[in-house]
Amino acid sequence: MSETSITSANHPAGRTLPGAATPGPIRRFFAAASRLSKRVGQAEAAFILRIFYVVVFGGVAIVLRRRRRNLLALDETGPATWSPRRESAIDPEKQY
Amino acid sequence: MYILGVSCFFHDSAAALLADGELVAAAEEERFTRKKHDFEFPVHAIDFCLRIAGIRGEDVELAVFFEKPFLKFERILATAAATYPSSGGVFQKAMLTWLKDKLWIRSLLADHLKIDTKKVVFSEHHVSHAASSFYCSPFEDAAILTVDGVGEWTTASFGEGHGTDIKLRGEIRFPHSIGLLYSAFTAFLGFEVNEGEYKVMGMAPFGRPKFLDEVRKLYRLGDDGSFRLDMKYFSFHQSPTETYNDRFIDLFGAARAPESYFFTKDSGYPSYFGDKPADFDRQAETNQHYADVAASIQVATEEILLHMAKHVRSSTGASRLCMAGGVALNSVANGRILRDAGFDEIFIQPAAGDGGGALGAALWGYHAVAGHPRKFRMTHAYWGEEHSDGVISDFLRAQSLKHQTFDDQDGLVGYVADQLQNGAVVGWMQGRFELGPRALGNRSILADPRRTDMKETVNTKIKFREPFRPFAPAVLAHRAKEYFEPKIAEQLPARFMLMVADVAPAARSKIPAVTHVDGTGRIQTVYSDSNPLFFRLLSKFDSATGVPVLLNTSFNLRGEPIVNTPAEALSSFSRSGMDLLVLGNSVIKKSDLC
Numbered sequence: 064m065s066e067t068s069i070t071s072a073n074h075p076a077g078r079t080l081p082g083a084a085t086p087g088p089i090r091r092f093f094a095a096a097s098r099l100s101k102r103v104g105q106a107e108a109a110f111i112l113r114i115f116y117v118v119v120f121g122g123v124a125i126v127l128r129r130r131r132r133n134l135l136a137l138d139e140t141g142p143a144t145w146s147p148r149r150e151s152a153i154d155p156e157k158q159y
Numbered sequence: 160m161y162i163l164g165v166s167c168f169f170h171d172s173a174a175a176l177l178a179d180g181e182l183v184a185a186a187e188e189e190r191f192t193r194k195k196h197d198f199e200f201p202v203h204a205i206d207f208c209l210r211i212a213g214i215r216g217e218d219v220e221l222a223v224f225f226e227k228p229f230l231k232f233e234r235i236l237a238t239a240a241a242t243y244p245s246s247g248g249v250f251q252k253a254m255l256t257w258l259k260d261k262l263w264i265r266s267l268l269a270d271h272l273k274i275d276t277k278k279v280v281f282s283e284h285h286v287s288h289a290a291s292s293f294y295c296s297p298f299e300d301a302a303i304l305t306v307d308g309v310g311e312w313t314t315a316s317f318g319e320g321h322g323t324d325i326k327l328r329g330e331i332r333f334p335h336s337i338g339l340l341y342s343a344f345t346a347f348l349g350f351e352v353n354e355g356e357y358k359v360m361g362m363a364p365f366g367r368p369k370f371l372d373e374v375r376k377l378y379r380l381g382d383d384g385s386f387r388l389d390m391k392y393f394s395f396h397q398s399p400t401e402t403y404n405d406r407f408i409d410l411f412g413a414a415r416a417p418e419s420y421f422f423t424k425d426s427g428y429p430s431y432f433g434d435k436p437a438d439f440d441r442q443a444e445t446n447q448h449y450a451d452v453a454a455s456i457q458v459a460t461e462e463i464l465l466h467m468a469k470h471v472r473s474s475t476g477a478s479r480l481c482m483a484g485g486v487a488l489n490s491v492a493n494g495r496i497l498r499d500a501g502f503d504e505i506f507i508q509p510a511a512g513d514g515g516g517a518l519g520a521a522l523w524g525y526h527a528v529a530g531h532p533r534k535f536r537m538t539h540a541y542w543g544e545e546h547s548d549g550v551i552s553d554f555l556r557a558q559s560l561k562h563q564t565f566d567d568q569d570g571l572v573g574y575v576a577d578q579l580q581n582g583a584v585v586g587w588m589q590g591r592f593e594l595g596p597r598a599l600g601n602r603s604i605l606a607d608p609r610r611t612d613m614k615e616t617v618n619t620k621i622k623f624r625e626p627f628r629p630f631a632p633a634v635l636a637h638r639a640k641e642y643f644e645p646k647i648a649e650q651l652p653a654r655f656m657l658m659v660a661d662v663a664p665a666a667r668s669k670i671p672a673v674t675h676v677d678g679t680g681r682i683q684t685v686y687s688d689s690n691p692l693f694f695r696l697l698s699k700f701d702s703a704t705g706v707p708v709l710l711n712t713s714f715n716l717r718g719e720p721i722v723n724t725p726a727e728a729l730s731s732f733s734r735s736g737m738d739l740l741v742l743g744n745s746v747i748k749k750s751d752l753c
Contacts (some may be wrong), residue, residue, distance in 0.1 A: 064249070071321065077270070102314030105255070109251055109255070112250070112251045113247065113251060114198065115251050116239075116247055116251065117244075117247075120239070120240070120243070120250065121243055121244065121458050123240065124239070124240035124690060125242075125243070126242035127237075127240050128240065128243075133239075134237045134240055134241040135237060135238055135333075135334060135396065136242035136334070136335065136387075137240070137241065137334070137396075138388055138389045139390070139391060141387065142381070142387070143335075143379045143380060143385050143386055143387035144381050144385050145317070145328075145329030145331065145381075145383055145385045146329065146330050146331070146332055146475055147328070147329060148316070148318070148327045148328060148329060148465055152527075153282065153283055153286060153527075155223075155280035155281060155282070155524070155527075155528045156191060156230040156277075156280060156281075156533055157227070157229075157281065158228050158230075158264075158265065158281050159227055159229035159230050159233070
């Protein structure tokens with residue numbers, strides 16, 4: 064057994080880990096601007112999606128529900144049973 | 160031939176790399192990014208796998224994504240349409256993430272690896288689960304059962320595996336899901352969904368299943384081993400934040416406040432909670448109600464799984480079962496299936512949840528797409544990153560830390576075993592980190608299980624966690640039957656801490672710190688061939704004390720992923736009350752930090 068004795072005055076308890084240096088004021092400014100811009104972008108996207116959901120998707124949803132009532136098996140009286148799997152092999156090329 | 164499997168964009172992103180059918184590396188992204196259950200595209204995990212194999216992205220011949228993204232997208236759109244106009248929140252949240260990342264996984268993978276998009280292929284979510292278990296198992300023939308929250312449409316499936324052929328015969332489809340049923344109770348009991356399910360399992364033994372009849376109102380069992388939820392009690396299909404509704408609350412009362420202190424008269428009041436409240440009895444009674452709810456959903460889950468497993472047994476005729484999916488991490492239910500479903504053997508790999516989907520996808524690519532025979536068998540979980548003694552030594556010098564370095568392993572395990580039996584709590588970091596959510600002796604916090612107070616000591620010093628959560632026993636495999644239920648102890652998943660076994664009545668007083676309130680333990684059997692150093696440590700502890708068992712819990716602080724690097728281990732060590740840190744063959748005492 065060997066022992067390495069080096070000063071322990073700067074032990075790492077509570078110290079920032081390597082690679083996590085504190086950024087300067089300019090970098091902080093751009094980081095804040097970037098965060099703000101991201102939030103504005105997300106709010107815009109959310110607004111557009113909300114309009115799309117109410118106007119376009121709503122119409123499609125109503126038509127779909129009329130044509131295909133069992134979009135989702137939500138009815139209380141439906142049978143509890145296994146659904147058969149597709150017999151054919153999965154096509155690895157396809158994403159569906 | 161290099162095949163990369165990738166899973167991401169739900170929870171526990173991961174990557175796994177095969178070289179000519181043998182697993183080279185596999186890891187969850189959270190270990191590199193330090194974000195618990197990180198679901199982002201696993202850049203770091205992929206690069207780690209390539210680094211271990213010594214290859215570049217271009218060398219990957221097949222990249223397999225673990226599910227079919229367009230099928231999943233179809234399910235989300237269909238669900239939003241079926242529940243319009245109450246699905247606005249779900250729709251908005253889903254579209255933001257799907258349009259940004261999830262629909263472009265083929266090009267994301269191809270661009271990152273710098274390969275042709277034709278080399279990126281797609282498995283199915285539950286096929287990946289099935290493959291992750293069956294292809295890793297030692298079985299040539301077995302029944303397969305996969306159960307989780309939801310994949311594309313499927314929430315559970317069953318079938319058979321023969322050689323390289325996996326055939327799934329039946330499936331249960333969204334929204335009928337055991338995983339989502341259990342998650343609804345996880346949220347009701349004040350825990351985070353996809354994170355706190357194991358806390359519900361730990362809370363259950365403190366209660367009695369008084370609400371079993373109420374829980375049974377939430378589902379029906381089919382004659383063919385299937386089940387169906389009564390959706391009028393749930394909201395998870397139409398809300399991004401709510402999993403249950405007012406009808407559910409009518410059955411079980413108000414939900415438990417998130418992160419509130421849990422204690423009952425049986426658990427007592429842990430000292431690390433502070434001063435005992437004046438209204439202890441009243442609070443304990445309230446908590447007892449929630450423990451009873453936890454016990455009820457746990458028993459109900461076991462009943463449903465047993466119902467399914469018995470059907471799988473009778474319809475396939477197989478005597479061996481491979482299980483996967485997040486629900487297969489319910490180690491109490493796994494034990495019950497082994498005891499009561501009629502199977503002789505069960506196999507579950509350590510990353511049974513979505514993290515293991517990457518592994519399953521890669522194996523599916525190798526066997527089902529490329530058509531190669533099987534050769535890989537998973538006998539250990541150590542597929543993550545390793546930090547050599549040289550790296551550790553350089554790190555310790557750079558940190559100017561006083562430490563001891565042992566030249567031989569005998570000296571190291573002898574010293575650590577001495578410290579353990581003297582009551583030290585030890586951070587133990589060795590070799591490659593484990594795949595999956597369990598620490599199995601390479602990134603573990605270890606302690607003496609013989610001490611009655613050790614559970615509270617470890618909780619107080621390190622984890623600051625709920626008193627109802629048990630600590631696991633790691634035991635020498637050849638001595639396991641002396642201490643634990645033999646039928647469980649001899650199963651392969653016991654080495655991955657995936658089954659709860661009864662502690663032998665005579666042994667309970669010998670290892671009180673790892674015996675749960677109901678007399679059980681989530682056992683880990685340790686073999687010399689899969690983890691020789693940990694085996695030697697246990698053997699040394701056994702020689703000194705006559706007990707071949709150590710308390711083993713994951714090396715992390717509350718809310719953080721398990722540590723990977725020496726820096727992370729040192730950081731956790733310095734922020735906790737652990738007494739000793741072992742990094743490879745170097746030892747640091749807490750007093751050395753001061």
